[in-house]
Amino acid sequence: MKKTVFGAMFLAVITLLASSQALCAGSKTLKIAMVQWRGDTESCQGFRDGLKELGYAVEYAYMNAKQDRTELGRLLREELEPRITDFDYIYTYGTTVSKAAKTIVNNRVPQLFSNVAGPVEAEIVQSLESPGGNISGSNNAVLISAQIETIMKIIPFKRLGLFFNPREQNAMIERQRLSDAAKKFNVEVIDLRSPPAQEMLEQNLQHLIDKSILVDAVYLPLDSFMITNAKLIGDKLKEAKVKSIGALEGFIKEGALIGVVPNYYKLGKEIATIVDRNQKGEKLQNIPVKIVKEPILMINKTTANILQITISEDVLKKAVLVE
Numbered sequence: 001m002k003k004t005v006f007g008a009m010f011l012a013v014i015t016l017l018a019s020s021q022a023l024c025a026g027s028k029t030l031k032i033a034m035v036q037w038r039g040d041t042e043s044c045q046g047f048r049d050g051l052k053e054l055g056y057a058v059e060y061a062y063m064n065a066k067q068d069r070t071e072l073g074r075l076l077r078e079e080l081e082p083r084i085t086d087f088d089y090i091y092t093y094g095t096t097v098s099k100a101a102k103t104i105v106n107n108r109v110p111q112l113f114s115n116v117a118g119p120v121e122a123e124i125v126q127s128l129e130s131p132g133g134n135i136s137g138s139n140n141a142v143l144i145s146a147q148i149e150t151i152m153k154i155i156p157f158k159r160l161g162l163f164f165n166p167r168e169q170n171a172m173i174e175r176q177r178l179s180d181a182a183k184k185f186n187v188e189v190i191d192l193r194s195p196p197a198q199e200m201l202e203q204n205l206q207h208l209i210d211k212s213i214l215v216d217a218v219y220l221p222l223d224s225f226m227i228t229n230a231k232l233i234g235d236k237l238k239e240a241k242v243k244s245i246g247a248l249e250g251f252i253k254e255g256a257l258i259g260v261v262p263n264y265y266k267l268g269k270e271i272a273t274i275v276d277r278n279q280k281g282e283k284l285q286n287i288p289v290k291i292v293k294e295p296i297l298m299i300n301k302t303t304a305n306i307l308q309i310t311i312s313e314d315v316l317k318k319a320v321l322v323e
Helices: 001-027 042-051 070-086 094-105 144-152 167-185 196-208 224-228 230-238 249-253 263-279 299-308 313-318
Strands: 028-035 057-064 091-095 113-114 136-137 159-164 189-193 216-220 243-246 256-260 295-301 321-323
Touching: 028 042, 028 070, 028 094, 028 299, 028 321, 042 057, 042 091, 042 113, 042 189, 042 263, 057 070, 070 094, 070 113, 091 094, 094 113, 094 136, 094 167, 094 216, 113 299, 136 263, 144 167, 159 196, 159 230, 159 295, 167 189, 167 224, 189 196, 196 216, 216 230, 224 249, 243 249, 249 256, 249 295, 295 313
Parallel strands: 028 057, 028 091, 091 113, 113 136, 159 189, 159 216, 216 243, 243 256, 295 321
Antiparallel strands: 256 295
């Protein structure tokens, strides 16, 4: 009888200790370095909100490269590298930052990449299903063939101009994907190379205004330089009376006509679930990269009116409309 009572008491103590350890682990404050390319984004906010909703207390250290490769190198060498093991996770935004940081991090700390359009092509992960290494994150690309198929039913086009920054690997991956998809729909892609020299972008926009370059529509890809200049691009394309397709919500909000776009905030929250799974014992190398599951059809009604484009009520009911 005494042995039975003793055994029960021993089991209760062990259970209590295990519960206490779990509680302590859950109450630990995580330290996360957020290495950004163009400052805070909706993805960053979604990530933070997601962790908060999951019950994690977090201390964040911010490092913003401001779309400057030299500054990015300095941040990684001088601010991240010396104290890398002080962090529980390294959050990196975009292809340029994530690829450069991966070399520095080198699996020593879990790395969470955000909004990388081609993580396999950029050699950041081995595959979307099994990233390999101490890394996982989100792929923000909506299948381009699906974008074209959906949008061609609303605004037909044959000559499609492509604005892109050739210095950004993300944009070059998108360029190749668009070229491949366009062939299936007999669409001709016209390159409008616009590197981060403001006059190049403005010259291409002027070519569309003065009709020295003729296109039926233009495509604005997952490109940080382009999204930073989204208002300028949106205003000039309306002046040129050119239809525009944006790969990001920000383009549509700043005047582009239409897009089938990812929800960046939701993707950010998805990355928070990767942290949760990792904290519960799963290795990042086995946690699949998060992908866009429910892209949004978004239409700018003001731009549609300016371009005198009539969109059916059936389409409008399915779309998110912005003014």
